[in-house]
Amino acid sequence: MNVKDLVHLKMLSFNYILLNFFFSCKDSNEFQLFPNENTDPKCWIKPSFKRVVILIVDALRYDFATYNKSLPSSQALPYQNKMPVFNEMLEDNPRQSRLYPFIADAPTTTMQRLKGLTTGSLPTFIDASNNFASEEIIEDNLIDQIVKHGKHMIMLGDDTWGSLFPGRFLRQHLYPSFNVMDLHTVDNGVLDHLQNELSGSDWDVIVGHFLGVDHCGHRYGPNHAEMANKLMQLNEEIR
Structure with missing residues (x-):
């Protein structure tokens, strides 16, 4: 064994x-x-909450999310201490907040990671070729279980979700995800619809998938002013 x-x-x-x-x-x-x-x-265990909002910040490294109080702002790298919202959550609500590092198995392209998150399976390099033409997931998965039991989902952001789970969402506002030169269209699309959807009463789960950090990493890398701008933008929106 x-x-x-x-x-x-x-x-x-x-x-x-x-x-x-x-x-x-x-x-x-x-x-x-x-x-x-x-x-x-x-x-059955009585549910603790009636509704759930899941915000995914694609490619958010652990060191992007940690906060070092002893680091002077003048010495911080562009990606350091730009998202203090997580530290605030940990300090203000320690019993309800957790921050864990996660090491993803390769390949780490979007389709494979979403498949792993929703099915519990390990992504494979054979799947990597499907990242640019994602096919519907037909094996048992969390999304189908949610829908099967009469819950309503709203999907915002990365259009990969629509390819993997066609017809599952009550509403979807999805945007093209492969233009890594574009740092804002997907993120702004999520933000344009999020508050309006939150005010509705016909949903059980909302998923918002931000891509700007990932695209910024591909285009500029972490040590660039644009990465600082993107992290600070999301910090304010999450807060």
Whole structure:
């Protein structure tokens, strides 16, 4: 048994313990992602929130998000200390906020990472050729589970989502994602619609996928004034 098998075994064991100690279902197969009128109330945890907003800042490195109070602004690199909003969240709401580093397996192109996030699978280099012509995901995934259980999703930003999950969203405002010279169209599109959608009452999940940081990294790299401008823009919008 190799390390990967051991990790998978531990994950399966942990999930089995959760199902048997925190749920009273005799058969763990009865567990459902979302409850409905046929769900045994003993087999479900009461939701903590009725609605969820997920904001994805593509290519946001861990060192873009950390904050060093001892670093003078005159000595900070263009990407350093430009998003203090995360540090503010950690200090003001420590029980509700977390900041973790994540090391993504290659390939790290958008389609492969979204597939990994929504299906739980590991992206492969065979998939990399599909990044420029993303095909619909047909295996079990989080988006289909949300829709299957009667929840409504709104998608804003990167148009890759529309290719991977056609017809799943209640509304979508998507923008071309492959022009790395364009730092603002996708981000501004998210911002143009986000507040209006938040004020509505017909949604359960909103996903906003910003691309400006990623495009700025491709065009200029992290040590450039444009990266500082983009990070500060998103800092204010998230705040």
